Amino acid sequence: MHVIRLDRVEADDVLAYLCQRFDQDQKIIASGDKDFFQMLNEKTIIYCPSKKILKTKLDCVSEFGVHPNNFALAKALTGDKSDNIKGISGLGFKTLVKLFPTFKDEQKIKLSEVFDLCAKKENESPKFPSILSQKDLVILNFDLVQLENTIMGIQNIERIKNVLDQEVSFTQTALRLKLLHDGLLSIGQSFFDTMLSLSCRVPKR
Template identity: 35%
Template sequence: MIGYISQRLTGEVTIMSSDRDYLQLVSDKVTVYSPTKKKFYDHDLVLTEFGVSPNNFLTQKILLGDSGDNVPGVKGLGSKTMLKHFPELAKDDLITLDDILQRCEGKQKILESIKNFEFQLRINQRLMDLKNPNIPEEALEEINNVLLNPFKVYDSQKFLTLYHEDELGNSIQNVQSWLFNHFHNLQKYK
C-alpha cells in the first residue's frame, strides 16, 4: 500500500523504512529514509550503493531474489555478474524482466539460467513489485478516501495505541522517546 500511496500523493514523499524493497519507489518526488543507516536514498545514492537506477531496482531484485523475504534468485547470479551482462540497468531507462529474458535467448550459460528460471522470476515480480500492488477494490476506495481527506491533527496517543495493537514490537527503538522527540514534527506536514 505504501507504493500505491506514494505514487498518488502530490508533492515530495519520504518513506521511512530500513527495508530495501522500497528503493524501487525512489523517484524525483519519492525518497526513502533508512533509520538504521541514517541515510536518505535518492536516485544518486541508490545508483552509487547498488549499481542500478531506481527505475531498475525491481528488475535487479527479481533476478537476485531476496533471502530476507525467502524469495529465490537465479542460481549463480550475483550483482557483479548481473551488471556485467546487463550494464544498462545502471541507466534511467526502464529495463523490464521481459527485456532481460529477451536478451538471454541463445546466450551464455548464466543467461540460459535466467531464461530457465523464468517461472520463478515471474512469481518474484508479482511478490516484489510495490508500484503495481494487488490491492482489493474496497481497500483502494478507503485509501483514496484518506488521500482526498487527509488528517488534520496528528494524535500521538492514538498512534501509540495503534502501534501496540498492530504488534509492531521494537520497530521503533524506545517508542515513547521517539514520540516525544519526533512526532511533533509531523505537524509541519499538515
C-alpha cells in the same frame, strides 16, 4: 498521524499506492526495507530510522549499480535471502550489472527484453542460459517484489481515501519528532528539503 490498516493487504502495497496517488508531492518513506528502493525518484526519498541515513535514487545507483526503475527486476533475478526469495544461483548485483549494463539507466527494462538478450548471448556466459531455464522463477519473483502494479481493490482504496480526508497535523508525527530529537530536522524548515540537504552529512554506517 494517519494510520492505515487493511486486512489481507501488505503494508508495502499501501505505501506504493500512496506514492503513485501523490506522485507530484514530496514524500519520505520511513523504512529499512530495500523493496522501497524501487519507489525512489525526484519526489520520493527513504529515511532508515535504525541507521539514521537517507537514501535517494542516486544512492540506489551508487550502492547497487541499478536505477530504482529497474530495482524490482534486478531483485527478481538476484533474489533476496532476507525475504526468502530464491534467485538465479551465483547471480548478485555486481554480476548482474556486468551482464546487463543498462540496468543502471533510467529507462525501464522489461522482462521480455531480459529474456531476449539472454537468448542472443546464450553462449557468452553460463548465467544467460541459467536465466532462460528459470523463466518461471524470475516471473514469479517479479510479481512478488514489484510495487508498481499493486491490486488494492475498490473497497480498500475507498478506505484509504477516507483516512486521508481526515485532517491531521504532520508536525506531531513520531517520525518528525524523532528527526527533531536526532538533530536531523530544524523547526520551521521544509521537512523534505531539510532531509535532502542533510543527506550529504548524515553519517553512513
